[in-house]
Amino acid sequence: QVQLVESGGGLVQxxxxxxxxxxxxxxxxxxKTMSWYRQAPxxxxxLVASITSDGNTDYADSVKGRFTISRDNAKDTVYLxxxxxxxxxxxxxxxxxxxxxxxxxxGTQVTVSS
Numbered sequence: 001q002v003q004l005v006e007s008g009g010g011l012v013q014x015x016x017x018x019x020x021x022x023x024x025x026x027x028x029x030x031x032k033t034m035s036w037y038r039q040a041p042x043x044x045x046x047l048v049a050s051i052t053s054d055g056n057t058d059y060a061d062s063v064k065g066r067f068t069i070s071r072d073n074a075k076d077t078v079y080l081x082x083x084x085x086x087x088x089x090x091x092x093x094x095x096x097x098x099x100x101x102x103x104x105x106x107g108t109q110v111t112v113s114s
Contacts, residue, residue, distance in 0.1 A: 002026055002103045004095045009108030012085055016112075020080040022095030022105055027076055029053075033098045034071060034078045038091035038110075045094070049080060063089075085112045 003025040012018055020036070028034065035050040049059045049069040057069055068081045078095060090112050095105040 002097075002099075004097060004103055004105035006093065006095050006105045006108040009093060009110045011111045011113065013113050014086055016085050017081070017083045018085065018110060020082070020093055020095075020108060020110070022078040022080075022097075024076045024078075024097060026099075027073075028071060028078065028097060029073050031097050031099050033096075034069075035096045036069060036078075036080045037094045037096060038089075039094070039107075040091040043091075048093070051078070082110070085110075087112045087114050 005023045006020060008018060008020040031053060033050055033052055036048045037045050038048050039045040047060060048063055049067055051057045051069045051071055059067060066084045071078045092107040092109050094107045097103050
């Protein structure tokens with residue numbers, strides 16, 4: 001079974017930083033796309049950032065310039081560095097990886113206080 005485990009979430013003050021990690025149980029070397037999504041209560045899940053196997057990245061307009069997605073193939077881990085956090089960034093953050101099919105992690109809570 002493929003497993004994705006997110007970690008690094010928590011409570012942080014506005015303007016602070018967090019780094020989320022997504023550890024995969026199998027190699028991400030040949031993964032087509034690795035992404036971070038988030039979902040706030042009562043809101044639809046939205047794409048935050050993605051990175052391809054070629055290293056190309058894309059970001060939602062709301063996080064561009066503040067968040068950075070990266071991967072470490074040796075550790076089979078995808079990261080999301082979040083700087084200058086705002087209360088509106090509060091959500092459960094989910095990791096998604098596509099090899100042939102899409103797989104999702106269980107999510108990690110990020111709460112940004114005013």
